[in-house]
Amino acid sequence: MVDDDRVHGREGPEGTLTEREGVTVDAPSVGGVLVPGAELGGRYRIICRVGAGGMGEVWRAFDLKLRVEVALKALRGELFADERRRDLLRREVRTAREVVSPNVCRIFDLVEADGLELVSMEFIDGRTLLDDLRERGPLPLKEAQDIASQFLAGLEAIHKAGLVHRDVKPENIMLTRAGRVVLMDFGLARREEDPARSASGTPAYMAPEQARGEVVDARADVYAAGVVLAEMVCPEGIRSIQSRQSVWEGVRSEPPKLPDTPWAPVLKRAVAREAGQRYNTAHTLTRALEEVTLRVVGAEDLHPYPGLASFTEEDAEYFFGREAEVEEMWRKLEGPARLLGLAGPSGAGKSSFLRAGLIPSAGSGWAIVRCTPGDAAISSLRRALIPALAGDTEALQLLVDADDDDALSAAVARWRGRHEHALVIVDQFEELFTLNRSDEQARFASVLGGLALRADVHVLLAMRDDFLSPCNGHEALRPIFSELTLLDPPAGANLRRALTQPALACGYRFEDDALIEEMLGEVEGERGALPMLAFAAARLWEKRGREAGLLTRQAYQDIGGVGGALARHAEATVDR
Incomplete structure (x- = not known):
């Protein structure tokens, strides 16, 4: 989950699974039970220690039952010694397990083995968004948009489960070398209607109502996402704590002083002080970013959809999902x-x-x-x-x-x-x-x-x-x-990503969500869903609205939909 043997503490309120930002904490060792090569509870083979924080140690392990690598967070026993705290931990794990998304770190189980209390979760091999921004920020707008679309898709999945993350920040967003973006750290997640410990979070990213300890909903996460987005595209970068603080202070100014980028109008609405003035969902924020992302120079000569052919190495920048x-x-x-x-x-x-x-x-x-x-x-x-x-x-x-x-x-x-x-x-x-x-x-x-x-x-x-x-x-x-x-055909969020992101990489977008859902619905359950969808997308790209930068419903009707586009191609092939 992290690359070194120490983690920056992000110690939240008592009983949560997070640690405190800005403080490096060495957790006491959990003893000789966790050592490389050891088997824990007859199920987990320990590979190596990944890091440590105020709540305990994190180990990379192999789950002998599921046959996958996992991260095991071995919790300090004194933190959950009484039954009340143990029940709280179990409730948090059950809550986190409700979310299944490629852009959210999966929580598998709460494990009791060999005298230890552990949380088993997906092992994410990558680096944090903060590390990336410190090294090479600000990000080009196209790359920033792809990262944003993924972590916002993760947020949307969390919100659809009736939860609020409450601690969205660059430290809690992981980037893998395959290009996946994953939201981490579910320790503060709560149901929207749950008022308990509402003030939990990291102050710089907390919406005003969250800081006041009020009951919050998805719009609090939208606010935090707006702060993260501002850091991603800040022209001066955020290579130091001073530069980060400058962004935070600008967000909290009245009116907000936001980075001078094409995203500025979107960011202004995302970080509005009143929740009712913000985007209602992470998805609507995503669509707003798509509308202002600049078109790529030379996009008229690009072919982001291969049709019935396979993607090649030269097409890698258009391969998603x-x-x-x-x-x-x-x-x-x-x-x-x-x-x-x-x-x-x-x-x-x-x-x-x-x-x-x-x-x-x-x-x-x-x-x-x-x-x-x-x-x-x-x-x-x-x-x-x-x-x-x-x-x-x-x-x-x-x-x-x-x-x-x-x-x-x-x-x-x-x-x-x-x-x-x-x-x-x-x-x-x-x-x-x-x-x-x-x-x-x-x-x-x-x-x-x-x-x-x-x-x-x-x-x-x-x-x-x-x-x-x-x-x-x-x-x-x-x-x-x-x-x-x-390797099964892509489905759900991954199939949607395979359809929409190639056009976005060229500065184009689908006219509306209904068109996307209609195309996905046409191939749902079909064995050849991927080539059918790719062929229709290629035909739709040929008829794209160049002036508005849109793939339109009218063009989709003109090609006959997914089934019609393929049928017409087959007829033309036979006629030749």
């Missing part, structure tokens, strides 16, 4: 070199996931080769390796003999030796079984199965899920079944 899955795959790739599998139904977007999601988000030190089997699988792998081996005459010579699989493995090993990490991706792996003879299938399977062992490279096989059974027929490929990632 798969951030959490990308993070999960990279977590699996952090371990020792081995054979992994990625499977999903036709049309789930596996190739797009790999090319526009996974590969562009590779960290420094990673070398990646991608191929598809085609009708000559071994030859396809050799051809894919040639550019990667440029300048290594000896390694290239090893690739010459098409019949020597040991030489192929040796060439891969030489390539691996030049890099900190190496990954071979075989996309559309089903082609091995549909386009190759049985002897070529067995040979390619053997080569791939041996690369992890002999060349110390990760091998990732991506295929349609109905081709998992043939893989089981090859012993060399069976390890994928213990390292298998299932």
Whole structure:
């Protein structure tokens, strides 16, 4: 959850799960129970200590039951020694579990094990928005808008559950390397009608009614979000506490003195002193930001929707909605070199996931080769390796003999030796079984199965899920079944993000929410939802309203909707 062994305390009122801003606190150790490699309660394998605060220590662990990495917050026993405080903690955990959103840190459970009281939650591997702003703020408006749209989507999910976060600030917003934005720290969340401890929060981000200890609703979080947005685009940046205080003082001035950016009118309404003058919801704030975000220079030449084609590496800036899955795959790739599998139904977007999601988000030190089997699988792998081996005459010579699989493995090993990490991706792996003879299938399977062992490279096989059974027929490929990632078509908030964000990245937006919901409704439950939606979006983009910067309902009707656009394309193809 944090990168170092100390966290800046954000110690809230007694009984909450937060710690106090601006004070560095060393929590007493929870003893020898939590040590790397230990198993806790027969369920959690401890990996490493992540940080500590006034409420206890945070550890990274592997949940042996759920088969995922989690963060365990080991709470100091003296804080919850009596039953009243224990009941309060349980209530807070139950409250937080009601929210399920890719932009909110999931709370899994309250755990009692080996004499410890722990909260199990999603492990977020990233950095805080505050860290990012201190290093490189202010953010470009397009990037700021994407970050804002995500954490506001998280806030909207919290509000729809009838809750108020009450402590929105840059320290509680995490950014992952896959581009996901996650709201953290549910310690102060309460139901809207719950007046208990209403003054909880961080003063600089508290709406006036929250500071007065009154009952608050979603508009208090809108106020706090407005302060965060002001910090994100402040032209002077917020690299010091003095610069942050300058923003805070400007927000609280009457009238507010806000950063001179295109967002200024939106921010002014978001931080209005009277709750009734603010945006009612996080979503309406999001839409207001979209309306003023500037169009991209040269947007008329851009093509943010690939239609029926897959996204490629060049399209990565328009690829949205798969951030959490990308993070999960990279977590699996952090371990020792081995054979992994990625499977999903036709049309789930596996190739797009790999090319526009996974590969562009590779960290420094990673070398990646991608191929598809085609009708000559071994030859396809050799051809894919040639550019990667440029300048290594000896390694290239090893690739010459098409019949020597040991030489192929040796060439891969030489390539691996030049890099900190190496990954071979075989996309559309089903082609091995549909386009190759049985002897070529067995040979390619053997080569791939041996690369992890002999060349110390990760091998990732991506295929349609109905081709998992043939893989089981090859012993060399069976390890994928213990390292298998299932990629379902995107749905819900992720599908909405995949539809709306590419246009926003080009400075365009959909005319209204009803149009977005209609398009999503047309593909709901459809097996090929993603390609259908992508094709309709591409046609809609061609008919976009350039002057107003809109994707309009009229244009959507002109293309015949999602189903009509695809039907017309099919008819035109047949006519040709």
